Amino acid sequence: MNGPLLISSVNWLGDAVMTLPALTAYRTSYPDSPVTLLIKPAMTSFWSLVDPGLDQVVMEAGLIGQVRSALRLRQRRYVRAFILPNSFRSAWIPFLAGIPLRRGVRGHFRSIMFTHVVDLPPVRMHQAYEYFHIMGLDMPRDPLLLPRLHIPAHAVTRASEWMRGSNHWIGMIPGAARGPSKRWPAESFIDAGRQLIHRTNASLLLLGTVAESMLCGQIATGIGPRALNLAGKTTLIDLAAVLGRCRVVVANDSGGMHLAAAVGCRLVALFGITDPVRTGPLGNGHVVIQPPGVQVDRKIARQSVQARDVLHRIHPDQVVGAVLAHLQSRDANFLG
Structure with a gap:
C-alpha cells in the first residue's frame, strides 16, 4: 500500500474515537504510507490530541466549498481513499478529486463513486471493527485498545x-x-x-x-x-x-x-x-x-x-x- 492515502473521516466525536484502533493499526502496518485526514473544522482539536503532526485537510462549507476542497485534494495526487462516514458528501469529494482507488460501504446512492464497495459482515460487532473492514485490515485478535492522547501542558x-x-x-x-x-x-x-x-x-x-x-x-x-x-x-x-x-x-x-x-x-x-x-x-x-x-x-x-x-x-x-x-x-x- 505505497503512496499517499486520504481518509475521509467521521464527523462526530464518539465515532472519531472509535476509528482510532483501525487508524493506529494501518499506520503501524504501513509506516511509509503518508496519511491525510479530510475533516470538518470542529474536529481539528480532537485530531491534534491524537497526533499533533497528523496531516489534516479541513473541509470547506457548502457546495462551492466542497468543490474547492476536492480541487485542493486533486493537487496532492492521492492514490487511494478510505471513506469512513456513510454520507453522500464524504464519498463525493474524493470522487471529484480523482483519487484512483476509493473504498467505502454502500448506501445513499454512492456506490457508483467507489472503486471498491465494502460489504460489512452481517454480524453484531463493535463499530470500531467496521473501520478495519473499510480499510482492508485484518481483524485484530486482541481486545481493541485506544492510543494515548497527547494533552498539552497548558490544558493540564x-x-x-x-x-x-x-x-x-x-x-x-x-x-x-x-x-x-x-x-x-x-x-x-x-x-x-x-x-x-x-x-x-x-x-x-x-x-x-x-x-x-x-x-x-x-x-x-x-x-x-x-x-x-x-x-x-x-x-x-x-x-x-x-x-x-x-x-x-x-x-x-x-x-x-x-x-x-x-x-x-x-x-x-x-x-x-x-x-x-x-x-x-x-x-x-x-x-x-x-x-x-x-x-x-x-x-x-x-x-x-x-x-x-x-x-x-x-x-x-x-x-x-x-x-x-x-x-x-x-x-x-x-x-x-
Whole structure:
C-alpha cells in the first residue's frame, strides 16, 4: 500500500474515537504510507490530541466549498481513499478529486463513486471493527485498545486550577448530542450524586457543552456545594485534560463517554436502547449498565419515548454501586 492515502473521516466525536484502533493499526502496518485526514473544522482539536503532526485537510462549507476542497485534494495526487462516514458528501469529494482507488460501504446512492464497495459482515460487532473492514485490515485478535492522547501542558495546568478544590474527583457527563433519547434523567444524576457525596470523599464534576450548561448547572445545584459545573467552560482539549484527572466517570452513550475512555478513565456507561455491543466504550475496566430485556436499535429518534422509558429503568443505586465498587478496587482514600 505505497503512496499517499486520504481518509475521509467521521464527523462526530464518539465515532472519531472509535476509528482510532483501525487508524493506529494501518499506520503501524504501513509506516511509509503518508496519511491525510479530510475533516470538518470542529474536529481539528480532537485530531491534534491524537497526533499533533497528523496531516489534516479541513473541509470547506457548502457546495462551492466542497468543490474547492476536492480541487485542493486533486493537487496532492492521492492514490487511494478510505471513506469512513456513510454520507453522500464524504464519498463525493474524493470522487471529484480523482483519487484512483476509493473504498467505502454502500448506501445513499454512492456506490457508483467507489472503486471498491465494502460489504460489512452481517454480524453484531463493535463499530470500531467496521473501520478495519473499510480499510482492508485484518481483524485484530486482541481486545481493541485506544492510543494515548497527547494533552498539552497548558490544558493540564488549566485543569489543575479548576480542580484545585479537591484531590478526589468523580466526573459526570449528563448530556448527549442525540438529545433526551440518550440521556439518563437529571433527577437520577442528582440522586446518584448526593449518594456519592455522602458515601465518599470525592467531589463531583459536571461536564458538557455550552448547550448542556443549564442541564449540568441544574444537576450541580441539586447535588450541593461539592459539585462543580464546568459545562460550556472547557474547550475539547481542556475537557480531555479534566477527564484525565477523574478517577471514574458516569456518562450516557455519548461523545464525552468515548473521549473519557480515550484519556484512560474508567467509566460507568448508561445505555438505553442503543447497543453497547456496537458502541460501548473501548478499553478495559468499564461497567455498562442497561436494563435487561431491551430490544436494541442502532437508529434512534431524538425524542423516542421508548428510549426515555428504558433509561428511567436504570436506578441510581445501580450506578452508585458500580462507582463504589470501582473506587474500592483502586483507592480506599475515596471512601468516606
